[in-house]
Amino acid sequence: MKKLIINADDFGYSRGVNHGIIDCHQQGVLTSTTFMSNMPGAEHAVRLAKENPDLGVGVHLVLTCDRPMLDTHRTIVDVNGVFRSLSFYKGAFTIDYEEVYAEWKAQIEAFLSYGLTPTHLDSHHHVNSFGGIPQVFLTLAKEYGLPVRNNMDVPPGFKTTDSFSYLIENALKDGEALDTLFEESDSVEVMCHPAYLDKKLMATSSFTYPRVDEVEFLTHPEIIRLLKSRSDIELTTYKGI
Template sequence: MTKLIINADDFGYSKGVNLGIIEAYKNGVVTSATMMTNMPGAAHAAALALENPDLGVGVHLVLDCGRPVSDSVPSLINENGDFHKIDGLEKYAELSDIEKEYTCQIEKFLSLGLVPTHLDSHHHLHGHKKIYPIVEKLAQKYNLPVRKVSAEQGHSSNSNLKMVNYFNHEFFGDDLTTELFIEIINKTLSYEISEVMTHPAFIDESILRGSSYALQRVRELTILTSEEVKEAIVNKKIDLATYKEVSHQSLV
């Protein structure tokens, strides 16, 4: 039977995002989430995670949204103390500061009373050829699986880390439909275990002002809780899973 992890990114961004993810878990098909431990909603997300222990929760490593967890990573921040945008990161970021900040984010997650299931990153920055070795090192240190990144991004072999067989990031954008999500599910059927990335949320002021991807998240939530999607997963005999099952597998 095909195993499928449906992961909700950005857990911890805000209360609206957190509550939308929990709705998609309780009344939809989301099985997993990854938390931005540097964002204002992190403590609220952790409380929700503790109330819902069967939701797999990992760490959504962040370098380009909000502020750092560490109080001493000067190359990662602008004059206001916020993370640089991606172009600023490429110009100023020092690898030692990236490793320090990523470590602090994982340790903050642990301090909230949670055990992480895996690592991924905001805007897929862990796939950057200079950043990937840091994530590989931390994944081995904490014994965690990592979201699969494509070979085209120039990083080293994935053979040292536990990953799913297939990762799909296509459920994103302005034209999302139930049919599209079911098409994405169909792409996972030939693999033993896969992950599909999602971003469900209820909209609040924080996400409306802070993210260019806001109203689309409500559409995602509607699709992820739809009866059509639930029925498709049952009919296709898909076993919904979390990264806990990847942890117990041999290296992919």
């Protein structure tokens, strides 16, 4: 049986994001999400997670959005104490990786403090794949015994999917696309970002209206019918691989 994880990033970003994710889980084919401990919608997301125990919830480690959990950083924040932007990490950069470790450990511990059990680790903006950050990411995955997203070179000994897909509209559009998705893989994670637009999202994210399209896609009757009709594919979470 092939294993398909449909994971929504950014759970906890805002109430609009949270509601979009939950609708895609309750009314559509979304199986999994990852939680941002440092964002204003975090407590709202926790309540929704506890109300939807079948939804797999991992930790979406943040280094490029809003403010950190800790106030002791010097190299991963700007002069105002806000996380540096993604563009900072796309060039040559110098940071104290101990700060990354401390911050991400604080984010994981914050998640655990809510009484939730994480299914896996990934990161916002794929920052876990930049520079020396993968070493920090894998150190924490090993420390907490968690699977990781397959968006980087994952060494032996770490649990992950066989492959990872960025675009739900291409990966899940029809039966032929599904066949291609699993051509060389027994387990696949497909990433998505469904949300309803609210003030927080509109004011702070460059990725907005496509999120509403993703809600429509993931709850569309034809997409639900397509995936439910495939006896060779199981919709699951990281717990199921």
